[in-house]
Amino acid sequence: MPSQATTVQPRSLSQDALSGLAPLLRWDSGGLLLGCLVLALLMAIGGRKKHLVFGRKAGVWEKLSATRRAEQQMRKRQHNRVTLYVGTPRNRGLTAQLTTLMGQPPTLYVPNANEGITVCGGPGKGKSYASIDPLIRSSLDQGFPTMIYDYKGEQLRRHVAYAVSKGYEVAVFAPGFDYSSVCNPLDFLEDEADSTMAKQFAITMNRNSKAGEASGKQDEYFKQAGDLLVQAVLMLAKGTPYQDLTMVWAILSCPDLARRMLDAQAHGELDVWASISATALTSVAHAEQTGGGIISTAVATFAPLIDKKFLTCLCGKTTLPIDLVGKRLVVFQLDQRTRDVVAPIVATILNLLVVRNLSERRKEPLVLAMDEFPTLYLQAIVQWANEYRENGLALILGYQNYAQLENKYGKEMTQSILAACATQFIFNPQHEESAQRYSKYFGEEEVIIRARSRNHGKSSGTSQSEQYHKRPLFDARFLLTLPRGKCVFVNPAYQGSGEAAIPFCLEVKIPQFDDAAQQWSEEKWDTKVRRRLVDRAIRTQTNWTPDAMKSQLKERFEFVDQILLPMLESSSSIDSVEKYESTTFEELANW
Numbered sequence: 001m002p003s004q005a006t007t008v009q010p011r012s013l014s015q016d017a018l019s020g021l022a023p024l025l026r027w028d029s030g031g032l033l034l035g036c037l038v039l040a041l042l043m044a045i046g047g048r049k050k051h052l053v054f055g056r057k058a059g060v061w062e063k064l065s066a067t068r069r070a071e072q073q074m075r076k077r078q079h080n081r082v083t084l085y086v087g088t089p090r091n092r093g094l095t096a097q098l099t100t101l102m103g104q105p106p107t108l109y110v111p112n113a114n115e116g117i118t119v120c121g122g123p124g125k126g127k128s129y130a131s132i133d134p135l136i137r138s139s140l141d142q143g144f145p146t147m148i149y150d151y152k153g154e155q156l157r158r159h160v161a162y163a164v165s166k167g168y169e170v171a172v173f174a175p176g177f178d179y180s181s182v183c184n185p186l187d188f189l190e191d192e193a194d195s196t197m198a199k200q201f202a203i204t205m206n207r208n209s210k211a212g213e214a215s216g217k218q219d220e221y222f223k224q225a226g227d228l229l230v231q232a233v234l235m236l237a238k239g240t241p242y243q244d245l246t247m248v249w250a251i252l253s254c255p256d257l258a259r260r261m262l263d264a265q266a267h268g269e270l271d272v273w274a275s276i277s278a279t280a281l282t283s284v285a286h287a288e289q290t291g292g293g294i295i296s297t298a299v300a301t302f303a304p305l306i307d308k309k310f311l312t313c314l315c316g317k318t319t320l321p322i323d324l325v326g327k328r329l330v331v332f333q334l335d336q337r338t339r340d341v342v343a344p345i346v347a348t349i350l351n352l353l354v355v356r357n358l359s360e361r362r363k364e365p366l367v368l369a370m371d372e373f374p375t376l377y378l379q380a381i382v383q384w385a386n387e388y389r390e391n392g393l394a395l396i397l398g399y400q401n402y403a404q405l406e407n408k409y410g411k412e413m414t415q416s417i418l419a420a421c422a423t424q425f426i427f428n429p430q431h432e433e434s435a436q437r438y439s440k441y442f443g444e445e446e447v448i449i450r451a452r453s454r455n456h457g458k459s460s461g462t463s464q465s466e467q468y469h470k471r472p473l474f475d476a477r478f479l480l481t482l483p484r485g486k487c488v489f490v491n492p493a494y495q496g497s498g499e500a501a502i503p504f505c506l507e508v509k510i511p512q513f514d515d516a517a518q519q520w521s522e523e524k525w526d527t528k529v530r531r532r533l534v535d536r537a538i539r540t541q542t543n544w545t546p547d548a549m550k551s552q553l554k555e556r557f558e559f560v561d562q563i564l565l566p567m568l569e570s571s572s573s574i575d576s577v578e579k580y581e582s583t584t585f586e587e588l589a590n591w
Helices: 013-025 032-045 060-076 093-101 128-141 154-165 195-209 220-238 245-252 257-266 272-282 288-305 336-358 381-391 402-409 411-420 432-442 476-480 512-540 546-564 576-581
Strands: 003-008 084-086 108-110 117-120 146-150 169-173 328-333 366-370 393-399 423-426 444-455 461-472 486-490 504-507
Touching (some): 117 128, 128 146, 128 154, 128 512, 146 154, 146 336, 154 512, 195 272, 195 288, 195 336, 220 245, 220 272, 220 288, 245 288, 257 272, 272 288, 288 336, 381 393, 381 411, 402 411, 402 432, 432 476
Parallel strands (some): 117 393, 169 328, 366 393
Antiparallel strands (some): 003 444
């Protein structure tokens, strides 16, 4: 009794009818409108009932829904209803909807970008080129204020000149580079009583300054006490004539700091808010070992920054725009040669800028793109994604795989980050566990196995049977074999039949015009824009020669020793001013 079995892909009525309906959709056909209505009807009523599972891939109807949502959001330009896109749209309006019906969407629209976007993909798989960079260009095309975290230094070249051509005011914060703008962190504090911003500064700096702190490996007591001490010192420095990090360093490196603060508390010389934060140290003023551990935690945070290369962009008048409205682009860049040194201050300034600009509802969106964001530890990242979306934040987070993210943020926080972002681009993660997690996330689809058998004899004839089976919508092996530029895409606006966030796989194709614009921007950066930024930085940065630095530190230390935190009781401490005079410039950074 021979039999044949065939596997049939699940097809809906609309898919079967689509090819036959195509002639009606030609522009020269008088039945264009009728054809579109019939197609929409087929999509609405098509599809057979699922017997086992409900997973499916987005089709024309879901893409049409997203196109219409995107067109509406781009037209209204609301602060918390943001659409970005991958590739400049070929057409807009009714034409865009018609071409979507014909299976040729004008671009890959990303509606509801304010609900968060994550981009996963291993090195060289198109994570930046095929998603993050086009999303940034779409933000610039629409005139949104934009922030970019540039870990590799490549996005600076790809987008700065392009932004300038669109009328943007551009600033770069890149400690160690000669084109960096100046950002004095103490300018984020309103006054010496601003404990909230001081706390934000302290926590972000400390969490990024020591390996493993994100995973809780540092002693919890010293971690929290160090945060409070840095908070107190920032507030003290803000209340002096020397409102910069060199003053912070002068306070932290002051001998007998715990006893000096205790004396100031006892005589009412400390601001009440600074005094509260300082209690973490003054309460152990007579326990030298414990107090020394707290001070060492704080000192380790700032010591690497007391260097000419970094102080030029951290002291003086702030030139980095801290209120992001209109066409403003701010780029944060890490120097790969000094990554461990500059990452804490870059993370801190970025965090302070986000908090300052998104604590209240904005009038326009603020797009923040962070490729390779696990290279920084941002404790409030989940809060940003969950709470700031309604205030106007459109967050784009790029990472390589689940393991990289979990190593930096821990298991629970990693899950919270991914859950907080509704849109996902999944390129080849080159990591089996990540592929398995995403395969499970996408669920399963139903397939039919039809068997045909032929009987011989008195009751000869042919019979058919159907068996329903399920399989992963996108299995792990499939995800691990995705070529460069191909991804699985999920967005809540791709919806239909009562379901939202229906995924589909596509090969992202960047229009030739966009490629040319990126190449032009890179060329202009190399030949013109970089030089202009360097010239601007020379006019605004302070020239920290070794002698000038030594003089400034001595002046600040004398202020601390004699005015801010004088020793009110006899002490056997050495003459710290003489110690400054006998210390070389190179030793200051390690003192």
